[in-house]
Amino acid sequence: MVSKIISWFEEQAFGVCEWWGKKLGIRTTHIRMYFIYLSFFTFGSPVIMYFIMAFILEHKESFKPTFSKRKSVWDI
Numbered sequence: 655m656v657s658k659i660i661s662w663f664e665e666q667a668f669g670v671c672e673w674w675g676k677k678l679g680i681r682t683t684h685i686r687m688y689f690i691y692l693s694f695f696t697f698g699s700p701v702i703m704y705f706i707m708a709f710i711l712e713h714k715e716s717f718k719p720t721f722s723k724r725k726s727v728w729d730i
Contacts, residue, residue: 669711670704670707670708670711671685671686671689672685673707673711689704
């Protein structure tokens with residue numbers, strides 16, 4: 655039951671905390687708790703950063719460079 659709630663929340667909450675947890679090697683629950691504590695101490699300003707990160711994660715394919723890499727130096 656708890657895992658269903660957590661997976662539903664991750665799908666609805668854009669997966670920002672999960673992405674940071676994977677990148678930093680920290681449990682997702684710790685990332686969420688740090689985010690909540692930081693939001694209390696800074697009067698909610700991390701919420702804006704969260705939405706910006708969520709936007710970037712949702713559209714990360716648009717931010718990738720469009721050029722193709724050459725296989726070797728001699729390929730032109």
